[in-house]
Structure formats: C-alpha cells, structure tokens
Amino acid sequence: MDNSIILKRKLHHTYSELFEKELLQEISEVGYLRKVEKGQLLVDIDEELTHIPLIINGVVKIIRKDHNGCELSIYYLEPGDTCSISFANCIHRKKSIFRGIAETNVEAIGIPINLVDQLLVKYQSWRHYIIDSYHCRLMEMVETIDSLAFMKMKARIWKYLTCKVKISNNIDLEVTHQDIADDLNSTRVVITRILKKLHEENKIYSTRNKVKLLEFYE
DNA sequence: ACATTAAGTGATT
C-alpha cells in the first residue's frame, strides 16, 4: 500500500479534528512512520534532532537527568501530542536537552525539521497546535514544580522530626509549630498544614506543644 | 473569667 495512504489513515483518528485537510494531506506526504518498541529511546540527551514526532499511539516519557545520572520524569507525551520543546531546538539546530523513552510501544509520524518552519507559515491549525502544545507543557511543568517544592518541605519536616527523636531518644517531642518553622526557615502556617497531613497519614500524633512520632525506624 | 499563646482555616499572592 502507498505510504501516504497509510499515514493518512494513521493521522486521521487522532489529528483529523486538530488539523485542516490540506495539512493532513501534506503531512501524509512528507512524514514517515516510525515505530518504537517499549523501552527504546526516541531521542537522547545531546542528540541532534532530525524530525518532530507526532504521537499516533502509545506513550513517551520525557525525562531529564541530574548530575548523578538520576532520572527525573518531566512529562508524558500521549497520542495527539508532540514534543514542543523540540521545536525551539530544531529551529536553531540545537541538541536535545531531554531524553524520550517509549513507555509503551509507540507509533509516531516524523516530520523532517526543515519542513516544520514551512508548515508554521502555511497552516493556521499547525500554529495553533504548536502554541497549545507549548501551553500544555508549561502547565505540566508548573504542576511538577509545585509538587516538588511541596514535597521538599514535607521531607524536611520529616527529617527534622526523626532527627530530634534520635537526639533526645524520645518519641515524644515538645515543640510548637512555630519552633519548627523557625528552625526550617519557614512559617508557622505552612508547618501546621503539613503536620496536619502527616497526622492524617498516621505518621505522627500532634497536639498543642507536642509531636509524637508514630512511625520511627532507626 | 480573662488574657495570652498555640493551632486551624480560607483566601490571596
């Protein structure tokens, strides 16, 4: 079967609502189908980008690596998504700052980067798609940052409490929320709220001036 | 009983 016919059909069920007809037609002509098996890399850090992937089906995990090589998952690409970050990269011929791994078996349509610019000029739906994509990615990032920041405080409090228990060799601590806030350079209200959560998780039992650790392993 | 201090909450930034 003709390559463009196959692509057209693949494109249809996820992108027909998104793109105008002419754009679908053009993509089916210039794109090529790329199948990636679960666990395989789509793109690695420092790799030069040669095409933009439009995800047809499957899920791609986008991750970042820290200095130690620890992975931090940034976000997921699902059908109908593309890696908008890669647009800036490919326009300026930069290398990827992310790694994309197939979380499941993935089918994607690759669009050569030299054509991405042209599509941007020619098709409104393509422009909207890219801008929306950026927006979604940004919102996901904000969420990730929020939760990281929050978890950090919770972790700090937990460390602080277990440390105190270890020092005093006593499960019962005599501290006010304000004390903890001062020690951790935070504010009382924030501590109160996180302690309440820990309380609800049955990790501590806290009353006025007191915090009792219910979970404490060496 | 009243004042003081600790803790809880909702809204806002």
Added chain:
DNA sequence: AATCACTTAATGT
C-alpha cells in the same frame, strides 16, 4: 510555600 486576617482551642494567673 508564604502572608494575611481571622477563628478556635488550650493554658496560665
């Protein structure tokens, strides 16, 4: 996560 403004609960005198 921090700040504000305000409420509620516990404690000391």
